[in-house]
Amino acid sequence: MMRALFASLSFSLLAGCAVTPAGEPAAEDLAPPDAVEQSAASDAVAFSSAVTFHSETPFYVPPRVGGDADFGGHGPRTYLEVELHVFNGNEVWASVHIDAIETKSDWTRAEGTGWFHLYTAPREITGILGPTYFEHEYLDTNHAHDLFSFSTGSLVSLLDYVGDTKGNEAGTRTGVQVFFQPITVGLL
Template sequence: MKKIIVSILLIFFIVGCGLKQTIKDTAQDLTNNTVALIDDAIDEITHESESWQATLQELSDNLTDEAQSTIRNEVQNLATRTIAAAGSEIRCNVDFLGARVVQALQRIKAELLNKPIPQRNPAICQVIPTAIDMNLTPNRRNKVDISGYDFDNQPLKLYLITNDNQRTDVTHAINRLSHYHLVLNLGSNGVLLNETSSRLVLEYKDSQMSSIAITQPVTPDCKEEEISFSPDIITYMPTHTRGDRDYGGHGPAITARVNIYVDNNTIKAKIYMRARETKSDWSTADGSGVFTIYTAPSKRRILTIVSDKETSTNYIDSGHAEDFFEKGSGELVKRFAFVGDTDGDEAGTRTRVKVTFNRVVVKLKEIGNCKE
């Protein structure tokens, strides 16, 4: 009966007055014994941090008296809490866990002796990712996982820092999944990051716990490259400008010139031809035409034409057949093909030049998301 009454009184004190009142009313010899057991556990873990789990279990087993049941429950809760914190979600090392267990036992001891309880400060073991890469798409950088210890009921603050050191309180983005796991929400309803964002800072009582860098995309230098292309064959017919339309076997004297140039991110070819009769009435076809032979691709700008830019030729036609002039590989024009005199009228209707080009080489520069 006496044992039952003692148990009822202990329950009353635990529920009604709390742990401190229970400890205060515990017999002095029982207190001394409990403190000694805790001190032994602290000493063992301090010297062998990896033994914290076995030492806690041994301490719990040694707290056998009914009056020690509350302390035993705290020790068991401490073991459970620490095992959870050492799980696969985080990677706190053994020394760290041992130190945290010692601190927790010291708090239990302080309560037992009715002394000031050491402050329980949160600690960080791991941050994933260690930096926020703004090169990634938003759905691939929408959270930060922080693992550690004693995150529950702590006045944590989160700030977004800009490149010019402006601070914005974004504590609303902290989500506590457990006492050892925080998630920082970087989604549309969390911390909104932009090109001015520099870092996230997690603070506890105005002291920095962690600084997570926000890496902005590096603007690369605009690349330059040389490309070559083969323009299409172009046929040009000059207009009739003088005399009748029939050269009548008098030449004509033919002059032709082709040059290319850059115009508004395109390359254009200007083809000039004159075919003039060699005697009165000087029947003439004369003129020039401009043709687009290349347009730069998107996000590229034409810097210059690297290859040959002009080719010319002249001769006197002496028959009705088409005349060919090979200019070789080093020139702009590979081949001229002329029609001068024909059987009948031809100035403005048949007289023409057909131009076949060699490959044209141009230098391009990247534009857009790059540094000039």
């Protein structure tokens, strides 16, 4: 009974993973994941799995780096780069780089990179399955929030920008919030 349960559980956890068949499972293979990682791994079979999570960044406002802080109806033209990173072996972070530049006048500009912790895995991450990089560009033409949605297969599902507003905004209100598609990571 226990072997049938183990075989069924192993099959469902390993579906889609390349696995080399092994003999009978050792006692440590039936232990909780933390106990398996701490055991001696002489000839033990390493089982991997995947975790999918949903995430978003807080609204990020980069600092003003030029001009008078007011885009004054001249854009801004906004460039965005988003990238996922694995740090400390088990943490997923996102870097969000935004560069918003006035299209004329005194070239008001807000630019910077925000770093956001998205997820801590219970074990070491072997990789991010799916896209890890995204870029977007747009020209702001009003004082409203600008929303852009993206299809499945993209790293990002939705962007919520603030570009130009009434009054000064560079360094205080211009920025972006990033909503991600479901992110899947492989675990050791």
